[in-house]
Amino acid sequence: MKKFKNISVFSIIGLVLLCLSSCDDTTDIYSVSDPSSPILAELNFSQIELDANNTNNPALSLNWVESDYGQQTAINYAVQFANDDAFTTPVTASTVTGRNNLTLSTSEINAAAGSAGLDPFTWGTLYTRVVASLGSQNSESVASNTLQFEVYPYYNYVFNDYYLVGNGVVSGWNNNANNPPLFRDADNQNLYYYTGYFANAGGFDEGRFKILESRGLWQPQWGVTPNEGDDNPAESGDIAGNPGTQDGDPGRFGVPTAGYYQFTIDFSTKKYTLTPYNNAGATDFSSIEVQGSSTETTTLTPLTIDTHVWYAAALHLTPGDVSFVTNTGSTWGGSTGFSGVATDGGGPIPVIVEDDYDVWFNDLTGRYILVPLNL
Structure with a gap:
């Protein structure tokens, strides 16, 4: 028993000395200075017209002077776009680590422009910057200067149809x-x-x-x-x-x-x-037309086995709006493009891009879908 007690006392003393020594050891503490901002090189153009037929072609090359964090460490860079120079709602197009350059394809710029809120088939201003950061948590972030250019996007139809x-x-x-x-x-x-x-x-x-x-x-x-x-x-x-x-x-x-x-x-x-589904009491319309600034008045056709589902095949629509008008004079519309729920007396359905569409309307539920055939 006495031997056991002596070992315990010496062990405790050793642990205390080890703790005192290690508590003063700061060799593993990592510190960075205030980072310098990356500096984007000026662009040699002011406009890009995006080609929907060559979406994989390079469209924009960016180069920048790297940030300095006062340590030799890998720095993350996020390339961001926005529709305003304050980057109120930034869109991150791509990220790289340990590099100071990036080339984006036509489809990537088009997607960034669409996500930033730019309309297709019209010229708009797109702003870009690079944001530097460290680690998986993107800490100590700092943004570069801002560049801008005019872009003419095509439409990127992101939906699936079934x-x-x-x-x-x-x-x-x-x-x-x-x-x-x-x-x-x-x-x-x-x-x-x-x-x-x-x-x-x-x-x-x-x-x-x-x-x-x-x-x-x-x-x-x-x-x-x-x-x-x-x-x-x-x-x-x-x-x-x-x-x-x-x-x-x-x-x-x-x-x-x-x-x-x-x-x-x-x-x-x-x-x-x-x-x-209980369809008792549903109105049986004798005709429904598509009307609006996007098309000439067109009469829809009901399905042969279901007179509540109506369609027009390959109807050419231009930017504007459409509504569904029944033989009783009621006008059905909605607020969302491509698909949504129309209501009696609702506003017109927006059409944002010109194309041939299969137009479908269900008078039981008010649901509609405009399926573009070429986008």
């Missing part, structure tokens, strides 16, 4: 027969809807459908996780896709009987719902 195919819908199992599109949520570009009539002639394989990403192509396609033959109709479940989640084709969505249903699908959560 189409119905199957014997439960009007197109049948034909992947290129004016297949109805899903209606995209205006606030969540991963969420889609379709409310309408689904056919079912009777039998296990009837009332079925899948989702295509491109009309005329069988892949990519989306359906349910069970394989075909085990794909019993269900009101909700997980989705699967070829090649989105697997190499083989997914199973089929399905309705147990013919009637009106509301279908929702979320490509971020990979979930769907398919539930009966």
Whole structure:
């Protein structure tokens, strides 16, 4: 016992001496001086007209004098763009570490211009700067001088469009027969809807459908996780896709009987719902027209199996607006371009870029979608 106590006393003394020694050791403390700002070299041009046919071509090369942090360390540089010289809402186009130059392609500049809020097909001012920082937390950041130039962006259509195919819908199992599109949520570009009539002639394989990403192509396609033959109709479940989640084709969505249903699908959560929809009391319009400054008045066509879903194929629209006008004189409009929910008496739907569009309108829900064919 006495030997044990002596060892303990000496151990404690050693620990105290070690602590006193190490507490005064500051050799591992890292300090930096106030960093100097990076300095962007002036541009040798004042305008860039972006070419939508050569999106991979280099469009802008930036060079800068590096920041000095008083230490030999790798410095991060973020290349930012904005529509004002205060960089109220900066857009980071790219980041590099340990370099003082960067070349951006036409598509990268176009995306930055769009994200910064510049309109397509018109000249606008784009501001750029480089922001230096240290470490994974981007600490001790300091911005460079600001440069500006005029840019003429093209439109970058960032949305995905999806189409119905199957014997439960009007197109049948034909992947290129004016297949109805899903209606995209205006606030969540991963969420889609379709409310309408689904056919079912009777039998296990009837009332079925899948989702295509491109009309005329069988892949990519989306359906349910069970394989075909085990794909019993269900009101909700997980989705699967070829090649989105697997190499083989997914199973089929399905309705147990013919009637009106509301279908929702979320490509971020990979979930769907398919539930009966009560259309009792819905107005049966005899005609609906597209009107507005973007087009000549055009009469829409209802689907043969569902007179509540209307369309016009390849309708040429110019920048301006459109509304849906019924035979009763009601005018339906919305505030969001490309897709959204129209209301009776709502404002006109904005059209921001000229193109040929497939225009679809659902008078049960007010949902609309304008699908550009060439963007």
